[in-house]
Amino acid sequence: MTDPLFRPIAIGTLTLPNRVVMAPMGQGQAPGGQPDPGYAGFYRRRAEGEVGLIISGATAIGHPTAALDDYEPHFHGGALDEWARIVREVHEAGGRIVPQLGHAGLQGIAAAAPAWPGIGPSGIWLPGAQAGMPAGPERADGHAMTLDDIDEVIAAFVRAARDAQALGFDGIEVHAAHGFLIDQFLWTRTNRRADAYGGERARFAAEIVAACRAATGPDFPILMRLSQFKMTDYDATLADDPAGLEALLAPIADAGVDLFDCSQRRFWRAEFAGSPLNFAGWAKKLTGRPTIGGGGIGLEKTALEYGDDGIYARQAEAETSHLEELRARLDRGEFDLVSLGRAILGDPAWARKVRDGAAGTLQPYRPELLGTLA
Numbered sequence: 132m133t134d135p136l137f138r139p140i141a142i143g144t145l146t147l148p149n150r151v152v153m154a155p156m157g158q159g160q161a162p163g164g165q166p167d168p169g170y171a172g173f174y175r176r177r178a179e180g181e182v183g184l185i186i187s188g189a190t191a192i193g194h195p196t197a198a199l200d201d202y203e204p205h206f207h208g209g210a211l212d213e214w215a216r217i218v219r220e221v222h223e224a225g226g227r228i229v230p231q232l233g234h235a236g237l238q239g240i241a242a243a244a245p246a247w248p249g250i251g252p253s254g255i256w257l258p259g260a261q262a263g264m265p266a267g268p269e270r271a272d273g274h275a276m277t278l279d280d281i282d283e284v285i286a287a288f289v290r291a292a293r294d295a296q297a298l299g300f301d302g303i304e305v306h307a308a309h310g311f312l313i314d315q316f317l318w319t320r321t322n323r324r325a326d327a328y329g330g331e332r333a334r335f336a337a338e339i340v341a342a343c344r345a346a347t348g349p350d351f352p353i354l355m356r357l358s359q360f361k362m363t364d365y366d367a368t369l370a371d372d373p374a375g376l377e378a379l380l381a382p383i384a385d386a387g388v389d390l391f392d393c394s395q396r397r398f399w400r401a402e403f404a405g406s407p408l409n410f411a412g413w414a415k416k417l418t419g420r421p422t423i424g425g426g427g428i429g430l431e432k433t434a435l436e437y438g439d440d441g442i443y444a445r446q447a448e449a450e451t452s453h454l455e456e457l458r459a460r461l462d463r464g465e466f467d468l469v470s471l472g473r474a475i476l477g478d479p480a481w482a483r484k485v486r487d488g489a490a491g492t493l494q495p496y497r498p499e500l501l502g503t504l505a
């Protein structure tokens with residue numbers, strides 16, 4: 132029987148040779164937004180290692196407050212030449228890549244500087260004491276977006292989507308997860324708007340997707356990344372039950388998303404009581420769209436459960452005990468693809484080694500790898 136991890140799949144016009152996806156992981160090596168020349172080799176090595184699809188780390192669309200910080204790659208202006216080289220190298224190595232397009236909103240570091248107020252649905256931000264801790268007291272010092280601001284951000288997503296298509300990318304991923312701008316619209320604690328964007332919290336996300344779809348045509352793959360949790364609050368949720376999640380996801384799916392990339396910190400955790408389905412499982416069941424699940428794959432279990440287990444966790448030993456669980460869930464059709472973050476930073480050849488029965492030779496993730504573009 133074929134290993135469910137290595138069955139080909141077609142997502143619209145995008146044909147993938149296997150189910151293994153490189154999760155988006157920012158490496159912060161783009162001073163002033165210009166990607167370091169090392170990014171091309173960083174992604175090329177994962178393509179050579181036969182990962183099915185690469186999702187780039189978050190990039191900033193061409194809007195003045197989009198960037199997370201001064202080291203996040205831009206996806207506009209002069210940075211596009213480097214992205215052209217990246218997509219060429221990945222394709223030469225036989226891979227497929229989509230850029231993750233984002234706007235940091237009030238989570239941008241820049242938003243901390245009084246000279247550059249961050250924007251958000253209501254100008255409200257809950258910074259949290261530290262990464263992953265429960266959200267702290269509200270801060271209301273951001274700028275609440277006007278309807279013109281909303282139109283400008285949508286237009287910036289559309290320009291980036293068009294540029295991605297013109298450069299030959301295999302699609303785009305809209306970053307709507309982890310507490311960044313679009314997620315700030317989806318979350319009740321940051322979206323207090325009295326207008327239609329507050330009444331329908333998914334409206335902004337759906338309008339971005341619809342506008343990117345209209346600009347790129349019916350066949351250009353559009354992915355969207357979503358999460359319940361925030362970078363600043365791992366226990367936060369967008370929805371506490373399936374009906375609430377469906378209300379958020381249905382209009383976004385209808386707007387034209389081909390694939391939902393469901394970010395979860397541990398893929399084996401049930402999302403809602405009464406069912407073993409994880410977040411990706413529920414998103415698939417509720418929308419009928421294919422989904423990517425993942426989180427914690429190939430990382431040492433004990434450390435995940437009891438250690439310093441932030442998404443920038445300090446330790447991880449390669450181990451493969453999650454793979455059987457993962458294969459069983461794929462086989463049942465709970466979700467369709469699996470994303471690997473730190474495991475594929477540790478070993479660019481993860482997919483090839485696991486396919487060839489050489490999982491025992493996987494190189495473990497080490498925190499020292501972060502930012503090295505190794």
Ligand SMILES: Cc1cc2nc3c(=O)[nH]c(=O)nc-3n(C[C@H](O)[C@H](O)[C@H](O)COP(=O)(O)O)c2cc1C
Nearest residue numbers: 154155156157188189394426427428442471472473
């Ligand atoms: C260094 C690093 C950078 C990350 N950057 C992003 C990002 O730019 N966009 C995003 O959606 N998630 C980002 N993530 C989250 C990962 O995509 C992934 O969801 C997370 O690492 C859990 O998967 P893992 O347990 O396989 O590492 C990042 C994670 C790491 C470790």
